[in-house]
Amino acid sequence: MYLFIVALTLLSGIAVGWSIGANDAANSLGTAVGSKVVSLRQAIVLIMLFGLMGALLQGSHVVATVGKGIVPIHKLDRNMGACVALVACFAACAWVALATYWKMPISTSHSIVGAVAGAGLAIHAPVNWYVMRDIFLCWVCTPLGAAIIGYSLYRILRWVVPKVLPDRYSQSVLSFLILSSGCYVAYTWGANDVANATGVVAGAGILTTDTSVMLGALAILLGIVTWGYKVIETIGTQITHLLPLMAFAVQLASAVNVHVYTLCGIPVSTSHSIVGAIFGVGLVRGMKVLNMRIMREIVVCWVATPFVSGVMSFVVLKSLVLFTRLNAIGAVQ
Amino acid sequence: MKEIRNILGWMGMAEARSILEDACKHVDEVSRTVMALAEAVSAFIKGDINGKIVAIENVRQSEHQADTIRARILDQLSEGLLLPTEHAEWIKLAKNIDKISDWTNSAARLLGFIEGGLTENVLKNMSRSTELIVESVKALGAAIQAMTKDDFTAALVACDNIDRLEHEADDQKKAMIEAVIRAKLEPTNLLLCYNLAEALEGVTDKIGSVGDLIKTLVIKTR
Numbered sequence: 374m375y376l377f378i379v380a381l382t383l384l385s386g387i388a389v390g391w392s393i394g395a396n397d398a399a400n401s402l403g404t405a406v407g408s409k410v411v412s413l414r415q416a417i418v419l420i421m422l423f424g425l426m427g428a429l430l431q432g433s434h435v436v437a438t439v440g441k442g443i444v445p446i447h448k449l450d451r452n453m454g455a456c457v458a459l460v461a462c463f464a465a466c467a468w469v470a471l472a473t474y475w476k477m478p479i480s481t482s483h484s485i486v487g488a489v490a491g492a493g494l495a496i497h498a499p500v501n502w503y504v505m506r507d508i509f510l511c512w513v514c515t516p517l518g519a520a521i522i523g524y525s526l527y528r529i530l531r532w533v534v535p536k537v538l539p540d541r542y543s544q545s546v547l548s549f550l551i552l553s554s555g556c557y558v559a560y561t562w563g564a565n566d567v568a569n570a571t572g573v574v575a576g577a578g579i580l581t582t583d584t585s586v587m588l589g590a591l592a593i594l595l596g597i598v599t600w601g602y603k604v605i606e607t608i609g610t611q612i613t614h615l616l617p618l619m620a621f622a623v624q625l626a627s628a629v630n631v632h633v634y635t636l637c638g639i640p641v642s643t644s645h646s647i648v649g650a651i652f653g654v655g656l657v658r659g660m661k662v663l664n665m666r667i668m669r670e671i672v673v674c675w676v677a678t679p680f681v682s683g684v685m686s687f688v689v690l691k692s693l694v695l696f697t698r699l700n701a702i703g704a705v706q
Numbered sequence: 707m708k709e710i711r712n713i714l715g716w717m718g719m720a721e722a723r724s725i726l727e728d729a730c731k732h733v734d735e736v737s738r739t740v741m742a743l744a745e746a747v748s749a750f751i752k753g754d755i756n757g758k759i760v761a762i763e764n765v766r767q768s769e770h771q772a773d774t775i776r777a778r779i780l781d782q783l784s785e786g787l788l789l790p791t792e793h794a795e796w797i798k799l800a801k802n803i804d805k806i807s808d809w810t811n812s813a814a815r816l817l818g819f820i821e822g823g824l825t826e827n828v829l830k831n832m833s834r835s836t837e838l839i840v841e842s843v844k845a846l847g848a849a850i851q852a853m854t855k856d857d858f859t860a861a862l863v864a865c866d867n868i869d870r871l872e873h874e875a876d877d878q879k880k881a882m883i884e885a886v887i888r889a890k891l892e893p894t895n896l897l898l899c900y901n902l903a904e905a906l907e908g909v910t911d912k913i914g915s916v917g918d919l920i921k922t923l924v925i926k927t928r
Contacts, residue, residue, distance in 0.1 A: 392711070396711040396712040396715075397712060399712050399714065399715070400712070400713070400714065403714070469711070472711065473711045476716070476719070477716075478711065478713050478716040478717070479711070604712050604715060607715060607718075607791065608714045608715055608718075611718065611789070611792070611793065612714050612715060612717070612718035612788055612789060612790075612791060613714060613787065613788060614786075614787060614788070614789050615787055619787070644712075644713035645713075647713065647714070648713055648714075648717070651787055651788065654787070655786070655787050666724065667717060667721070667724070670720065671713075671716075671717075
């Protein structure tokens with residue numbers, strides 16, 4: 374039975390990782406592909422390389438928070454820990470799939486955090502509300518921070534670059550800057566998002582932190598090669614229309630922002646960060662960057678996600694406890 | 707693209723949805739232009755000069771409104787850092803929808819110069835040509851409404867209907883020109899009626915172009 378739960382948990386984690394790879398890889402080098410700084414194939418290789426590096430080198434910070442910080446899954450008995458991990462992964466995965474079907478822009482970070490807390494509440498495990506409060510605050514600060522950094526950075530760059538960069542070098546220097554900042558985005562994305570896929574797997578002691586990070590990273594890579602390339606191409610060639618300097622400012626602002634939270638071990642949405650940075654950079658040019666109606670829909674989805682995935686995991690785990698022999702009371706050792 | 711969960715992709719699709727809603731309003735305004743032309747033609751056939759003048763003025767005002775909507779859509783499509791998917795097609799769509807009202811206005815202007823003296827056969831053909839325009843614009847409204855509801859099959863059926871009406875309008879133009887020539891009209895009326903036949907067919911032609919663009923968008927986005 375334990376092995377069956379473990380297998381299902383790993384599959385759900387891999388599914389979440391696949392979804393992250395398929396959808397969010399485009400946030401890093403999509404613009405570089407669109408501006409033909411790199412080919413699609415080169416972009417995929419770079420995203421995979423830097424995403425993997427980020428996950429392996431700094432992914433463990435956020436894995437610790439998702440796996441042990443919100444609910445001490447490692448302190449539950451083995452079966453219950455595995456069940457919490459399974460239900461949290463399953464609820465996060467199910468909500469991501471439903472949201473994709475309903476065309477809602479949701480964040481996997483929000484989904485997994487809500488799902489872990491919901492599962493903890495279902496078995497009366499101690500949910501660390503201080504950590505939850507910090508995470509919620511960081512979620513609010515993520516787009517705002519990225520917007521402020523993006524705005525400031527672009528203002529400075531717009532003033533400095535024409536003065537210090539001779540015209541004949543501008544093309545190649547800007548291409549290099551776009552490419553390197555895109556790789557930085559991929560790195561921070563891998564470091565922060567790998568925990569969404571397999572953080573709870575490590576928390577439940579199913580795999581060690583390093584192994585779970587490796588598994589999550591591989592699932593993300595699978596998402597990139599099987600589906601992500603289409604998204605990268607569409608985002609780069611059809612949707613984002615950024616001038617090279619803007620693209621650099623957006624990418625750098627978003628990456629710095631996510632990196633700070635990653636070092637603090639906070640799972641944040643890399644999507645929030647990129648949208649915030651685009652907003653900030655657009656503001657410098659006085660552009661009507663975001664349609665208010667669209668913004669409202671995004672905010673509603675972002676706010677609803679942790680609650681919906683939390684309720685889903687709460688209901689599923691509560692039902693499991695009620696209808697099986699799982700002993701919730703006293704499960705915390 | 708509909709399977710996308712990427713935030714930038716989603717925002718591109720949301721922009722496209724917003725443009726589609728505006729395109730719907732644009733088509734509504736264009737339909738009003740066409741209906742006003744139909745009223746003008748009907749008043750002319752009945753000999754109601756005042757009714758014709760009022761309806762032609764309505765065509766002009768409605769065409770102006772349609773121009774305003776087109777300008778708004780083009781503004782929305784050109785500003786911003788995130789653009790809708792199939793950006794080029796949306797621009798073509800806005801421009802082509804507007805051409806329908808431009809051609810309708812041209813037809814109304816020509817009608818305004820005709821003071822009478824046409825034969826029964828010419829009037830009958832003029833009426834039939836206008837009916838075809840009205841049917842076409844109704845089919846166009848159905849196509850774009852179906853698109854907003856993601857009912858791609860209904861949108862394609864409506865586009866096929868537009869296609870059929872366009873062919874019918876081609877034949878109708880030929881019939882009207884034949885009637886104009888046989889009517890042995892005085893030179894001014896001959897010239898005006900000939901150009902009116904061209905303009906009326908031009909309206910269905912422009913509706914046909916919009917139908918083709920809707921087909922392209924449906925095929926690319928479904």
